[in-house]
Amino acid sequence: MSEYHDLIVVGGGPAGLAAACAAWEKGVKDILIIERDKELGGILNQCIHNGFGLTYFKEELTGPEYAGRFIKMLYDTGVTVRTDTMVLNISPDRRVQAVNTHDGFLDLKAGAIVLAMGCRERTRGAIGIPGDRPAGVLTAGAAQRYLNIEGYMVGKRVVILGSGDIGLIMARRMTLEGAKVLACVEVMPYSGGLNRNIVQCLNDFDIPLYLSHTITDIVGKNGRVEKVVVSEVDENRAPIPGTEMEFECDTVLLSVGLIPENELSRTAGIEINPRTNGPVVYENMETSLPGVFAAGNVVHVHDLVDFVTAESQRAGRAAADFLAGRSVSGDADLELACGDHVNYTVPRMLRLANIDKAVGVFFRVNKVMAAGTVRVTDAAGAEVAAFRRQHMAPGEMEQIQLPKVLLEKAAGPITISVEEASE
Amino acid sequence: MAIRKMICITCPRGCHLEVDTETLEVKGNTCPKGAEYGRNEITDPRRVLTSTVRLEGAPGACRLPVKTAGPIPKGLLFKAMDALNAVTVTAPVAVGQVVIHDLLGTGVDLVACKQF
Numbered sequence: 001m002s003e004y005h006d007l008i009v010v011g012g013g014p015a016g017l018a019a020a021c022a023a024w025e026k027g028v029k030d031i032l033i034i035e036r037d038k039e040l041g042g043i044l045n046q047c048i049h050n051g052f053g054l055t056y057f058k059e060e061l062t063g064p065e066y067a068g069r070f071i072k073m074l075y076d077t078g079v080t081v082r083t084d085t086m087v088l089n090i091s092p093d094r095r096v097q098a099v100n101t102h103d104g105f106l107d108l109k110a111g112a113i114v115l116a117m118g119c120r121e122r123t124r125g126a127i128g129i130p131g132d133r134p135a136g137v138l139t140a141g142a143a144q145r146y147l148n149i150e151g152y153m154v155g156k157r158v159v160i161l162g163s164g165d166i167g168l169i170m171a172r173r174m175t176l177e178g179a180k181v182l183a184c185v186e187v188m189p190y191s192g193g194l195n196r197n198i199v200q201c202l203n204d205f206d207i208p209l210y211l212s213h214t215i216t217d218i219v220g221k222n223g224r225v226e227k228v229v230v231s232e233v234d235e236n237r238a239p240i241p242g243t244e245m246e247f248e249c250d251t252v253l254l255s256v257g258l259i260p261e262n263e264l265s266r267t268a269g270i271e272i273n274p275r276t277n278g279p280v281v282y283e284n285m286e287t288s289l290p291g292v293f294a295a296g297n298v299v300h301v302h303d304l305v306d307f308v309t310a311e312s313q314r315a316g317r318a319a320a321d322f323l324a325g326r327s328v329s330g331d332a333d334l335e336l337a338c339g340d341h342v343n344y345t346v347p348r349m350l351r352l353a354n355i356d357k358a359v360g361v362f363f364r365v366n367k368v369m370a371a372g373t374v375r376v377t378d379a380a381g382a383e384v385a386a387f388r389r390q391h392m393a394p395g396e397m398e399q400i401q402l403p404k405v406l407l408e409k410a411a412g413p414i415t416i417s418v419e420e421a422s423e
Numbered sequence: 424m425a426i427r428k429m430i431c432i433t434c435p436r437g438c439h440l441e442v443d444t445e446t447l448e449v450k451g452n453t454c455p456k457g458a459e460y461g462r463n464e465i466t467d468p469r470r471v472l473t474s475t476v477r478l479e480g481a482p483g484a485c486r487l488p489v490k491t492a493g494p495i496p497k498g499l500l501f502k503a504m505d506a507l508n509a510v511t512v513t514a515p516v517a518v519g520q521v522v523i524h525d526l527l528g529t530g531v532d533l534v535a536c537k538q539f
C-alpha cells in the first residue's frame with residue numbers, strides 16, 4: 001500500500017511554504033512538503049539582496065530572512081518535510097512518485113496536491129545567440145548561486161544580456177565584489193526589471209543600459225569568452241548593420257527570462273496557458289485537475305515574493321476547503337479574457353460559489369504607460385468595474401479586486417483591458 | 424534653481440520624483456517616504472549593503488548572507504566590502520546577530536540574515 005497524505009506540496013520555496021502553512025491553519029493536519037534541494041526556501045536562499053516583504057511584513061527583508069520567517073512558522077506546525085527528494089511524476093488520480101537516497105523510490109497518494117515548483121531560467125540555447133561556445137556564458141541565476149552560496153566569483157569583466165531583475169541585481173553584486181560590468185544590453189525598448197533596480201543596481205555604479213540592443217556575436221577561440229559584439233535592433237528586433245560595438249570581456253550573464261517549471265504538470269495532463277507557460281487556474285488556484293492546485297512562479301513569473309505568498313495562501317486554503325468538501329470543483333461560471341494591452345490574467349476562470357466577497361486578479365500589461373484605466377467589461381459590453389492606475393509596465397505585475405456582487409450581475413466572459421491615458 | 428529627476432527606490436512602486444536641489448522640495452511622491460528619499464538623495468545619499476562573509480563550522484555551507492541594519496553613505500559601499508572580506512563567522516549564527524559592530528564608524532551594524 002502506498003503512503004497517503006491529505007495534502008502533498010511539491011516544492012519548498014516561498015510558494016510551497018505559504019500554501020502548507022495556510023492549509024494547516026485551515027485544519028489540514030497531514031501535510032507533506034517535498035523539496036529537491038537540501039534546504040527549504042527555494043530561490044530566496046540565493047537572493048541575498050533586500051526588497052522582500054514590504055507588503056507582507058511591512059519591512060524590507062533579504063531573501064534568506066523572508067524564507068527564514070516562513071520556515072520558522074512552518075516548524076511551529078506539524079507539517080512533515082522531505083528535503084533532498086525529487087518528485088518525478090504526478091498522475092491525475094493524485095499519485096505522487098518521488099525519489100531520494102534515503103527511501104529510494106516513493107509511491108505516494110494524496111487527497112490534494114499543491115504544485116509549487118517555481119521556474120527556471122531561459123538559457124543561451126533557448127534564445128539562440130550566435131557565435132563560439134566558450135566557457136564564461138552562464139545564466140545570471142547560476143552566477144548568483146555560485147557567488148552567494150558557493151562563494152565563487154564567475155568573472156572579472158562582464159556583459160549582461162537582458163535587463164530582468166536577476167540581471168540587474170547581479171550587475172550590482174558583481175561590481176561590489178570587484179568585477180567590471182561593462183554593459184547591460186536589452187533587446188526591448190524598455191527594461192524588464194523594476195525601476196528601483198535600474199536605479200540602485202545600474203545608475204548607482206554608472207553601468208550603461210543599452211535598450212533596443214542585443215548581443216550578435218560571442219567570440220572565444222581559446223576556451224573562454226574574449227569579447228562580444230553588441231548591435232542595435234530595429235522595431236522588429238532585427239540587428240541593424242553598422243551599429244556594432246565590441247566589448248572585451250570574459251563573462252556573459254544571461255537574464256533573458258524565466259520559464260515556469262511545468263514538466264510534471266504537463267505529464268499529469270494539466271491544461272497549460274500558452275501565455276504564461278503555467279497551468280490555467282480557477283479563482284482558488286485549482287488547475288484543470290480537480291484537487292490539484294498551483295501557486296507561485298510555477299503559475300506565472302512573479303517579481304514580488306509578497307504576491308507569491310498571497311497567491312499561495314489562497315491555494316493552501318482552497319486545498320483545505322477541497323479536502324473538507326467545502327468547495328465546488330468543475331466548470332466555470334465566468335471566463336476572464338484579455339483585452340487591449342493585457343498579456344494574461346491569473347486566474348482565468350471563475351466559479352462564483354468559491355468566491356467569498358471578492359476575487360483578486362493578477363495581470364501584466366504589454367506596454368509602458370504613464371497612466372491608464374483598467375476596464376472590466378462583460379460580454380454585453382457593460383462596465384463591471386474600472387480602476388485608475390499611475391505608471392504601468394510589463395515588468396510590474398498589476399492586481400485588481402473584483403467584488404462578487406458585481407460579478408454576479410455580469411453576463412458571459414469578462415474582458416480585462418487597459419486604456420492608456422492620453423498625455 | 425535646478426530640478427533633479429529621480430526614481431524613488433524606497434518601495435517597488437518606483438515613483439518618479441522631481442526634487443528642487445536648492446529648496447529640497449519634492450514632487451511626484453505618493454507617500455511621505457518618497458519626500459524623505461528625494462531630500463536625502465541630494466544631501467546624503469545612502470544605501471543598504473547586502474553581501475556575504477566567510478562562514479565556518481556549518482556543514483555544507485561556506486557563506487553567510489549579511490546586510491547593514493540600516494542604510495550607509497553610498498560613498499562607503501566599496502570600503503565596506505573590504506571590511507566584510509576581513510571577517511569570518513563561526514556557526515552557530517542567529518538571524519540578526521551582529522557581525523560587525525558600528526561598520527566603518529557609520530553607527531550602523533552589519534547583521535546576519537540566515538541561521539546556521
Ligand SMILES: Cc1cc2nc3c(=O)[nH]c(=O)nc-3n(C[C@H](O)[C@H](O)[C@H](O)COP(=O)(O)OP(=O)(O)OC[C@H]3O[C@@H](n4cnc5c(N)ncnc54)[C@H](O)[C@@H]3O)c2cc1C
Nearest residue numbers: 011013014015036042043051087117118166296297304305
Ligand atoms: C534573482 C531573483 C531576484 C528576485 N528579487 C526579488 C525582490 O527583490 N523582491 C521580491 O519580492 N521578489 C523577488 N524575486 C521573486 C521571488 O523571489 C520569487 O517570485 C519567489 O521566490 C518564487 O517562489 P516559488 O516558491 O514559486 O519558487 P521557488 O523559490 O523557485 O521555489 C520552487 C521550489 O520547488 C522545488 N522544486 C522544483 N521542482 C521540484 C521537483 N520536481 N521535486 C521537488 N522539488 C522541486 C525547487 O527546488 C524550489 O526550491 C526575485 C526572484 C529572483 C529569481
Ligand code: SF4
Nearest residue numbers: 431434437438454457
Ligand atoms: S514615494 Fe512612496 S510609494 Fe512612491 S516609490 Fe517612494 S516609497 Fe514607494
